Amino acid sequence: MAAKPPLTILLAGPRGFCAGVDRAIEIVERALQVYGAPVYVRHEIVHNRFVVESLEAKGAVFVKELDEAPVDKPVVFSAHGVPKSVPAEAERRRMIYLDATCPLVSKVHHEAARHHKEGFHVLLIGHEGHPEVIGTMGQLPEGAITLVETVADAQTLDVPAGKPLAFVTQTTLSLDDTAEIVAALRARFPEIEAPRKEDICYATTNRQQAVKALAGECDALLVVGAPNSSNSKRLVEVAEKAGCPRAFLVQRGADIDWDALGPLRTLGLTAGASAPEVLVEEVIAAFREHYEVTLEARDLTQEDVHFKLPRVLLDAAEAGE
The missing domain is CATH 3.40.50.11270 (Rossmann fold)
Incomplete structure (x- = not known):
């Protein structure tokens, strides 16, 4: 053998x-x-x-x-x-x-509502049809918020005359792409109001930075995640832009396209924010069937964020419902 x-x-x-x-x-x-x-x-x-x-x-x-x-x-x-x-x-x-x-999406909702209450027309940087975008746009009356998807949109969109502008963003976007759109908006609307704190969430930011840090060392990189997961798809794009020659999204170990991967000595592996670690382990197991695998952890930062559960659920549990 x-x-x-x-x-x-x-x-x-x-x-x-x-x-x-x-x-x-x-x-x-x-x-x-x-x-x-x-x-x-x-x-x-x-x-x-x-x-x-x-x-x-x-x-x-x-x-x-x-x-x-x-x-x-x-x-x-x-x-x-x-x-x-x-x-x-x-x-x-x-x-x-x-x-x-x-809660970080709720923060964007509150920002958009505050801007609207203060008389601003709100621009939302995001992807049309994504549930988060639908939810954020649904916080305001129709016509009070305009979606901006690209730099070209930022350069050409129509805004209500005489109203101050503010922008918010979807939480799962590419940091670099969003920065380009924001720059285009600022160039056209220098007085535009920005979020008090970055809208792109800590987890999206951390996962993109971790991929950037190792992309240049990999022959290929796999992102474990779903095809309708915005943050997972952004990780593939980030890997490609950071110098990885081949980057792919896979849902399960069985979905790996071995031919597309090509010859491999070093593989990068990550997972989107909605992918459980058990699926990462499944992908590693699939590679062990084809290769003598050595694992090398590349931990860029540690996360210790925790969000509280809704009060109504905790109250119901205490009441023994």
Whole structure:
């Protein structure tokens, strides 16, 4: 039997679950404990099929809209955030609802609302159709917020005459791409109001920086994540821009395209903020079948962020519901 070729896997750190994803999953799991199955969840709680299917196995039922959930069962809103109309409809139907919106997304919601209240027209840098963007735009009346996706948008968009401008951003964007869009907005609108603190979240920032730090050393880099995960797709782009010749998104070990990877001596490996570590381990196991693998951890920074659970869930648990 021929010896396996050697392969060094550089494990980017931090990688995988962020505090917002941890919190969202825990909200669903705690709700199942407190209220019993089924617990309904509007949209994917996070963008990862493995996570969704794991929660389904425990009794969660995922629906697209509130009218698919019965009024006498609790419903959880996903980590990406929802338009104001969704909790308003849940209250109208007298439903028990648990908001698993990431607190860093809620911060963007509050910023947008504050700017609107102070008379600003709000520009949102983000990707059209992403649940987070839909949720943020749904915080304000129609026409009060304009989406900016590209530098070209920033250079050409129409804004209301005579109104001051402010911008907010989706939390999972590429740092570098966003900086280019912000620069284009500032060049055109020098008085534009910026967020008091960076909107792109700590986890997105840390995972992108970790990939940048090792991309130049890799023959290829894999990002474990879902195709509808914004932060995971950005990691692929960041790796390519940072000098990695081949970067790919994979959901599971079975999804690896061995031919596309080409000859390998060094592989970079990371995971998006909604991908569990068990899937990283699955990918490593797949490579062990083809190579003599040496793992090398590359931890750029440590994360110790933790977000509290919703008060309504904690109160219900204490009451023994």
